[in-house]
Amino acid sequence: MSIRLMMVDDHPVVRAGLRALLEADAEVEVVADVGSGDEALQALDRLVTTGDGAPDLVLMDLNLGDGIGGIETTRKLRAQHPGVQVLAVTTFDAEADVVGALEAGATGYVLKDAPTEALLDAVREAAAGRSVLAPEVQQLLVRRMAEPRTALSPRETEILEVLATGATNREAAKRLFISESTVKTHLVHLYEKLGVESRTAALRVARERRLIR
Known part of the structure; x- marks a missing residue:
């Protein structure tokens, strides 16, 4: 068959x-x-x-x-x-x-x-x-699975992918239909999970770990 x-x-x-x-x-x-x-x-x-x-x-x-x-x-x-x-x-x-x-x-x-x-x-x-x-x-x-606390949520991943295009926080908020303050809150959590202190570092680590393209 x-x-x-x-x-x-x-x-x-x-x-x-x-x-x-x-x-x-x-x-x-x-x-x-x-x-x-x-x-x-x-x-x-x-x-x-x-x-x-x-x-x-x-x-x-x-x-x-x-x-x-x-x-x-x-x-x-x-x-x-x-x-x-x-x-x-x-x-x-x-x-x-x-x-x-x-x-x-x-x-x-x-x-x-x-x-x-x-x-x-x-x-x-x-x-x-x-x-x-x-x-x-x-x-x-x-x-x-071994590091669940560092796994990104779908929304966090979306924000990173938009920021990777060069968008500002305000532009990312507009594209994702959320407030700019929500973007900033997610970034705080992102930085903590990735062990970084800046957007540039967050994008670099996310790419290295294959979290985003």
Whole structure:
């Protein structure tokens, strides 16, 4: 019995290469490949309504350019089609991406530079509903569990990511629809968790620890 896949990646060349690699395995059938989150949700609905049936697994990139990202697409996909598994296949190994994808409902998380056999093994495991994580991701999560007091909250991560673009506290507050004083309060907690005393140091440490991209 073959594993039916849908691929979501905004780079056509990457999709073509990955598709060729996967379809070289007799157990794998790629039923759709799309370049955005919106296309993914539409294609999935179409497969279900036309009688072809939903795929067993969706390979999801996280950075999808314009429109909704891979994490939000995963969240919506899993809510609408809970029987479809999602495997994040991406170049990003930042804590915010890993935790975000898993919390959104991804069954697994692997990196694009994984060896071919490792990727195929991950596809088989995820399609069967079994959790599969790249070794780098496992280490990141173990470190997060070992030091829970230093783990950043989703809001703290959002603030850091906005500040990393060069935004001021006021600009960050506007983008996140919160008050400037709330941003400052979160920064106090951030500095304490990261063991730093400035925004520049906080961003440097966050990048070194792969907390943000």
